[in-house]
Every structure is written in C-alpha cells, then in structure tokens.
Amino acid sequence: MKDHAKIMIVDDDIDVIEQLTLMLEATGYEVTSAEAQSEAEKLLENYEPDVAVVDLMMENMDSGFVLAHHIKRRYPKTGVIMLTAVASETGLGFDVTTNGERSWVKADVLLDKPVRHEQLRAEIERLLQD
Amino acid sequence: MADRLQVLAVDDEPKMRLGMARALRDFVVELPDFGRSVRFEVSTAETGEQALAHIAANPVDILLLDHKLPGMQGLEVLQKVTEDKLDMVVVMVTAYASIATAVSAGKQGAFDFLAKPFTPSELKDTIEKATTHLIVQRKARQLERERHQMRYQLISVVAHELKSPLNAIDSYLQLINDPELKLSADKITHIVDRSHDRLEGMRKLINDLLDLTRIESGQKKRNLVTVDLTQVTQEPVEDAIELGREHAITVETEMPPSLLMEADEGELRIILNNLLSNAVKYNRDGGKVILRVADLGDQVSIAVTDTGIGLTQAEADRLFGEFVRIRNKKTRGISGSGLGLSILQKLAHLYKGRVDLRSEPDVGSTFTVYLHKHTQVELAESIAAED
Numbered sequence: 171m172k173d174h175a176k177i178m179i180v181d182d183d184i185d186v187i188e189q190l191t192l193m194l195e196a197t198g199y200e201v202t203s204a205e206a207q208s209e210a211e212k213l214l215e216n217y218e219p220d221v222a223v224v225d226l227m228m229e230n231m232d233s234g235f236v237l238a239h240h241i242k243r244r245y246p247k248t249g250v251i252m253l254t255a256v257a258s259e260t261g262l263g264f265d266v267t268t269n270g271e272r273s274w275v276k277a278d279v280l281l282d283k284p285v286r287h288e289q290l291r292a293e294i295e296r297l298l299q300d
Numbered sequence: 301m302a303d304r305l306q307v308l309a310v311d312d313e314p315k316m317r318l319g320m321a322r323a324l325r326d327f328v329v330e331l332p333d334f335g336r337s338v339r340f341e342v343s344t345a346e347t348g349e350q351a352l353a354h355i356a357a358n359p360v361d362i363l364l365l366d367h368k369l370p371g372m373q374g375l376e377v378l379q380k381v382t383e384d385k386l387d388m389v390v391v392m393v394t395a396y397a398s399i400a401t402a403v404s405a406g407k408q409g410a411f412d413f414l415a416k417p418f419t420p421s422e423l424k425d426t427i428e429k430a431t432t433h434l435i436v437q438r439k440a441r442q443l444e445r446e447r448h449q450m451r452y453q454l455i456s457v458v459a460h461e462l463k464s465p466l467n468a469i470d471s472y473l474q475l476i477n478d479p480e481l482k483l484s485a486d487k488i489t490h491i492v493d494r495s496h497d498r499l500e501g502m503r504k505l506i507n508d509l510l511d512l513t514r515i516e517s518g519q520k521k522r523n524l525v526t527v528d529l530t531q532v533t534q535e536p537v538e539d540a541i542e543l544g545r546e547h548a549i550t551v552e553t554e555m556p557p558s559l560l561m562e563a564d565e566g567e568l569r570i571i572l573n574n575l576l577s578n579a580v581k582y583n584r585d586g587g588k589v590i591l592r593v594a595d596l597g598d599q600v601s602i603a604v605t606d607t608g609i610g611l612t613q614a615e616a617d618r619l620f621g622e623f624v625r626i627r628n629k630k631t632r633g634i635s636g637s638g639l640g641l642s643i644l645q646k647l648a649h650l651y652k653g654r655v656d657l658r659s660e661p662d663v664g665s666t667f668t669v670y671l672h673k674h675t676q677v678e679l680a681e682s683i684a685a686e687d
Contacts, residue, residue: 196480
C-alpha cells in the first residue's frame with residue numbers, strides 16, 4: 171500500500187463525506203472532498219488523486235458518470251470507484267463487468283450505497299496496488 | 301372538442317339495424333360539465349356470435365343488444381360481456397318487454413332497457429343517459445388512478461426521506477464500532493451530534509406528515525374561536541430564540557399589543573412555528589429573524605424575514621410544488637421535511653388566505669401568510685349570497 175495515498179471523495183451528502191473522511195483518514199490516507207461535480211472539477215485542475223470515490227447522482231442524475239469521464243481523461247492512472255444508490259432505490263442493477271459496460275462507464279469499481287466500509291477500504295487498497 | 305363513441309347495434313331485423321344507425325348518425329350529446337360533446341359511430345351485427353366477434357376485434361363503448369336473437373340469446377351475450385369486465389355500457393332492447401326480463405338483464409350488468417317499438421327520440425334519450433353514465437364512470441376511474449399514483453409517489457418519497465437518515469446513522473455507528481479506526485473522543489462526540497441531528501430531522505418529518513394528514517383528511521376538529529394572535533406568537537417566538545441561540549441568530553418582533561381573530565390556535569401555532577423555524581434554519585450565523593404581525597382590516601398578515609441564503613426565482617417557483625422539492629432538497633446540513641410549505645399553504649387556504657414569498661439569493665427571504673379574520677362569517681355570507 172502506498173503511504174499517504176491521496177483519496178478524493180465527491181458526494182453531495184455531507185454525512186457520507188464526513189463518514190468516509192473519518193474512516194479513510196484513520197486508515198492513513200490523505201483525504202480531499204467535494205460536495206458537487208462542479209466543485210470537484212475545480213479541485214482536479216491542480217490535484218491528482220490516486221483514487222477518486224464518486225457518487226453517481228449529484229446535481230444531475232449523471233454527474234458521477236460525467237465526472238468519472240473527466241477524471242480518466244485527465245489522469246488515466248487515477249482509480250475511480252463509483253457509488254450508486256440506483257440498485258436500492260429502483261431495484262435496477264448495472265455493473266462494469268462486460269467490455270460494453272466498461273466502454274461507457276468510466277469506473278473501475280461500482281459499489282452500492284450504503285457502502286460497507288471494509289469493502290470500500292479493500293477496493294481502494296486493490297486499486298492502489300494495480 | 302367532439303369525441304366519438306362506438307355503438308354496436310345487435311338485431312336480427314335489418315330494418316331495426318338501419319333505423320338505429322340512422323337515428324344516431326347526426327346525434328350529438330353535450331356534456332358541458334366535462335367540456336365536451338359526443339358523437340356516435342354505429343356498427344351493426346345480426347347475431348350474438350357476430351356481435352362477440354366484432355367486440356373482440358373492435359372497441360365498443362355502447363352496446364344496443366336485442367334480447368331475442370337467432371342462435372345465441374341476448375342475455376348470453378350480456379353475460380359474456382359482463383364476465384370479461386369490458387369497459388362498455390349495455391342497453392337491452394326487446395319486443396317482449398317484461399319486468400322479469402328487465403330485472404334479469406339488470407342483474408347481469410345491463411345499464412338500461414329499451415322496449416320495442418321505440419321512437420328515434422326514445423332511443424336518443426337512452427343513448428344520452430348511457431353516454432353520461434359511461435363518461436362519468438370513466439372520469440371517476442381516471443381520478444381514482446391518479447389518486448393511486450399520487451399516493452404511491454408520496455409513499456416512495458417519504459420512504460426515501462426516512463431511509464436516508466437511517467443509512468447515515470447506520471454508517472456512523474459502523475465507524476464507532478470499527479476497532480481499527482481508534483477514533484478520538486472528539487470525533488465520537490461529533491458523530492453522535494450529527495446522528496442526533498439526523499434523528500431530529502426524521503422526527504420533524506414524521507410530525508409534519510401527521511399534521512398534513514390531519515389537515516388533508518379534514519378529520520381534525522377545528523376549534524374556531526376568538527384568539528389574540530399577538531399572544532399566540534409568544535411561545536413560537538421563544539422556541540425560535542432558543543433554536544437560534546447556537547448560531548447567534550436574534551429574533552425581533554413587530555406587532556400590535558393585541559390582534560383578535562377567529563382561528564384555531566393550534567393551526568396558528570403550526571403556521572408560526574413553520575415560518576420561524578425555517579427563518580432560523582436557513583439563516584447565516586449571527587443573522588436576524590424579524591416577525592411582523594399586522595392588522596389589515598378583514599385580514600391579518602404574518603410576515604417573517606430572515607437574513608439567510610435566499611432563493612433564486614427559479615428555486616422559489618419550485619419551492620411551492622408539492623413534494624417535488626423533497627427529492628431535490630440538497631441544502632447542505634439543514635434537516636427539514638420539505639413538507640413545511642405544503643402545510644402552510646393548506647392552512648392558509650382554510651382561512652381563505654395565501655402565502656407570499658419575496659426572496660433574494662444571499663440576502664434573505666420574507667414569507668408572508670395572509671389570513672382572513674372571520675372565515676366562518678364570510679363563508680356563511682357567501683352561501684347566503686348564492687341562494
């Protein structure tokens with residue numbers, strides 16, 4: 171595991187930001203956060219996170235998708251974890267397991283909300299080792 | 301707007317079929333209550349079997365069904381149509397008019413009964429009755445569907461709003477319980493405070509829902525008596541001062557020493573609490589809330605001004621849309637049910653009043669509620685004037 175790896179959290183729910191920040195800082199990461207896609211885009215101008223944890227639905231239904239695209243274009247090495255409440259809200263599921271899905275969802279990992287902390291930690295560690 | 305209803309005339313006599321088709325060709329039924337007029341397109345069938353085949357393949361709104369047919373009988377056709385719960389009105393036609401036939405047809409779901417021989421105008425009268433019945437029935441069904449839809453929407457929004465604090469608190473508990481994190485006492489205090497905030501928001505939502513249900517169902521007994529509005533404001537103002545203390549928000553009041561009106565004190569309290577708690581919650585630290593109560597003759601105004609985040613015109617327009625904003629409510633860190641304004645508006649309507657909003661982003665908002673002082677008397681007068 172990289173020491174002091176940089177993790178960026180983007181979510182419009184301040185409780186989620188607080189929780190993940192507490193949890194990831196205690197784990198030893200350096201955490202930056204943004205409450206909106208627009209705020210995240212501004213931060214990204216001079217900040218390259220090792221992993222970005224991005225909520226799917228923020229200002230717009232697809233803010234997370236768009237942000238993930240922008241992150242991957244600017245910093246191809248940054249791992250992107252997308253959090254979605256789509257499954258629990260609508261009962262619909264989608265994944266990034268097939269090539270077709272990977273071509274339009276620019277996320278390395280999709281996790282359902284509410285996210286289990288140990289699972290998120292494990293995914294971050296895995297992405298940092300890649 | 302002219303609608304076309306499909307009529308199927310079933311009779312084994314060619315002259316009868318022709319006569320019915322001719323009588324209804326240029327016939328128009330006006331339904332002013334629904335803002336529409338109805339015309340008819342007539343198809344015919346000679347036998348019950350033909351009629352059922354036609355119904356299976358084409359939409360039919362009104363079925364003129366001869367009782368005595370070769371082969372399959374009229375009542376059998378009626379039975380089949382009723383069994384399939386088709387959305388049509390059936391009028392039985394017969395030469396052997398007897399009470400027994402009419403009763404039996406009625407029992408099996410026929411709407412009306414037309415005795416042969418009948419004149420074109422008798423046919424038209426029957427068709428007009430059947431048409432009104434059909435349209436009213438369809439409208440009622442449509443309203444029922446919409447009601448179901450709204451109910452479902454409300455339930456899913458409420459479920460979402462209740463689930464979100466549960467998820468947040470669940471995650472906070474996970475953090476406290478995680479032995480690897482070794483959170484400091486400070487952080488744990490912060491987590492507990494935040495969890496309390498979310499619980500408080502949940503409690504507020506549940507209380508607001510109960511208020512709204514009581515007002516909407518009309519089951520809550522209103523106790524309209526003469527009350528002094530100035531006195532009623534006391535407790536809500538004290539609560540607002542308490543609520544604002546933490547953020548150094550001050551509350552000022554401007555009102556006459558006494559203002560009598562006919563009202564339900566509980567309803568006035570809900571209005572005042574809603575206005576004042578919003579003004580405190582959506583304020584800035586060190587901000588100000590001003591409550592102005594004024595006597596406008598036959599009305600009173602209750603205006604609450606804050607020095608808070610304010611709203612753009614677009615946001616203000618959205619704000620009054622019922623239940624819409626809950627989903628979009630992303631006002632950072634402020635817990636609220638999103639039902640407060642719906643409640644305000646519903647209560648204002650009970651006093652033949654309204655809610656007015658003036659706002660400027662980053663400067664603040666003023667919500668003003670206008671209420672009539674004597675709703676009961678005016679209501680009685682307006683009823684008397686109509687008579």
